[in-house]
Amino acid sequence: MSSRFTKIYFITADTEESIQACLFDIAIDNGLGNPQDWRSGIHWLNTHEENWLIIMDNADDPRIPLRRYFPPCEHGNIIITSRNAELQNAVGQSLELWDMSPSEGLQLLVKHAVKGPLNKVQHKHAAQIAKELYYFPLALVQAGAYILKQNCLLTYSSRLKSQRRQLMERKLTQFRDKYQLSVYATWNLSWNMLSEKSQKLLEICSHLHHEKIPRQLFE
Secondary structure (H helix, E strand, C coil), rough: CCCCCEEEEEECCHHHHHHHHHHHHHHHHCCCCCCCCHHHHHHHHHHHHCCCCCEEEECCCCCCCCHHHCCCCCCCCCEEEEHHHHHHHHCCCCCCCCCCCCHHHHHHHHHHHHHCCCHHHHHHHHHCCCCEEEECCCHHHHHHHHHHCCCCCCHHHHHHHHHHHHHHHHHCCCCCCCCHHHHHHHHHHHHCCCCCHHHHHHHHHCCCCCCCCCCCHCC
């Protein structure tokens, strides 16, 4: 794909702030020494008639006026990933992607969780874990990394249930669907294994844009 397009940019589209930060980075990456704001990125895309590609990822929030961040030009390409079905009315073409099949979900989990072939007992537990995570790719990858590190394929399911129960007892309101709860539960298991210093470092980074965090900031 990289040989087909002149430039490829990933834009985190879950908030307007993250979209604007990514557009600002586009301006910086293309030599605009003193860009005023995110509009400089839009200007560069609009004025450079190249076959660039923008991937707007996780554009799920219907309150974001996404078209505001489209360059007003005929050239270039934009791909949007979203769980907001209403966006079909804002784009030229759309394609609905279905969930992974059970066999695909199991294969993805095993790829990250185990080195070598599975025996029957391990296969049964892996299949159950994939089912409990609704075959969501991100949750499966995070669970697999945790299982590999902790060597806990046979006990992961019970740990996951315990983690979910703790999250539900907190009565957190941000979980809109099974996807968010599953991803957060698998991520939180890994978070709890980190040292206090590692957690503090990630907490600091969470206040920054996730790309190009300068080393000098910590030095």
